[in-house]
Amino acid sequence: MSNLQLSGTAGVLTVSTDGTQRDLTGPEKAAVMMLALGDRHGGPIWRSLDEIEIKHLSLAMSKLGPITPQMLDDLLVEFVTKVSSSGALMGNFDTTERLLLSVLPSDKVNSIMEEIRGPAGRNMWEKLSNVQENVLANYLKNEYPQTVAVVLSKIKSDHAARVLAILPEEFALEVVNRMLKMESVQKDVLDKVEQTLRIEFMSNLTNTQRRDAHEIMAEIFNNFDRTTEARFITQLEEENRDAADRIKALMFTFDDLGKLDSAAIQTLLRGVEKDKLGLALKGAKESVRELFFSNMSARASALLKEDMEQLGPVRLRDVDEAQSYMINIAKDLAAKGEIMISKNKGEDELVL
Known part of the structure; x- marks a missing residue:
């Protein structure tokens, strides 16, 4: 807590x-x-x-x-500011380990830290077997062939085969020869290899996978209705403009769907419920509406426009919910590789 x-x-x-x-x-x-x-x-x-x-x-x-609403606003702004400010809140392996050592026995802490420092597994070799083969091969190709032979002899054979297939051919052949000639490995050698892997590979692997606090906060802001989002952004801009700008840059909004290409729009249309589509477009910019209309058949477009007219005035909350629904559908499709989402910030293209 x-x-x-x-x-x-x-x-x-x-x-x-x-x-x-x-x-x-x-x-x-x-x-x-x-x-x-x-x-x-x-x-x-x-x-x-x-x-x-x-x-x-x-x-x-x-x-x-x-x-009161003001109390909640102040608290959330303080929370976002603390998380976004460098050094205000710092969660890393060292601080976590120190905290755990103050309340748990050292052997229990060592076990917990070993688990969270890398992929799942009861020991180092099981953990390595859960590391993607291209990531492991990229690390091992810079090690001595004898060291690589030891590592591959300890992990699962199917995983070792996939790693060997990725390694440079001449280097991989040298590793195979070392494995064929290798006798039982002394415990102190294994311990040294494990320690090196834990310090140089596993900790770096976890660090590269750590999510930025601003990314997490952008996802939270994406789930606000537009009124709440505007309120927090405005207050955060007063407290910490840099953090607010970073969060806004990372947020994916309904307007960003207007940057999808025609193929992506058509794929999205196939996965969206028609009543949700009409409600979402009811509160969209004209350019976004036209993009969706232009990627539908003339008949389907005409029917949708007619449905939207029959809706009459709609609540802003209902529009926000429908647009959030479509954003989530788009993100799911992007995660499956079926569409590509671009924020068009500079030259960066993001697949969410």
């Missing part, structure tokens, strides 16, 4: 309600955040807490009293 306490129990958030000052402690901040997230988005967090943490959080939540 400490991750939810923002600035911790030592720091408080001073807000004003009915003319009086009120301070929120770390657990109270966590309680407000969990209430704001609700059961849908907060469920995974609740499931990760132990019984004592749940009791502490529930107690703080039950005693919160009224939380």
Whole structure:
């Protein structure tokens, strides 16, 4: 639960309600955040807490009293600012290990850290068997053939075969010869190889896969309705303009669908419910509407326009939900490789 306490129990958030000052402690901040997230988005967090943490959080939540929109806004802006500010919140292996050592036995901590530093597996060789072959081959090609022979002799044979097939042919043949001549490997040699892999390969592999906090926050902002999104962006711009700009650059909005090519639009249309499409386009820019209309048959386009006219005035919330639905469909298609999404920021092209 400490991750939810923002600035911790030592720091408080001073807000004003009915003319009086009120301070929120770390657990109270966590309680407000969990209430704001609700059961849908907060469920995974609740499931990760132990019984004592749940009791502490529930107690703080039950005693919160009224939380005004301004209080919630201030808290979320503080949270985003803390996460986005360099050095304000820093989660890495070292800080995690130090925290765990303060509450758990060292052997338990070592076991936990070994698990989270790399791919799943009970030991180093099982972990290596879960690393993509091209990633492992790219690392091993710079090692001594004898070292590579030791590594490949310890991982699963099917995985070793795929790695060997990727390695440069002459180098791979040398590794095969070393494996054929290799006798039993002494324990101290194996230990040294394991240590080197853990320090030089596994930790770097995990570091490269770590997600940027701004990317996570951009996904959260993508799930806001446009009114809430505008409110937080405006306040964040006042507190931390750099962070706000980075988040906006990473966000994928409905307008970005207007940058899809014709093939992608047609693929998207096949996966979208017609009533959702009409509702989403009802609140879209004219250029985005025309892009979708132009990639439909004349009859289908005419029917859709007629349906949109019959809708009459619609609630902004309903439009936001329909557009979020289409954005999620587009992201799912991109993840499957069926379409390509581009933000057109400079020369960068992103497949989400």
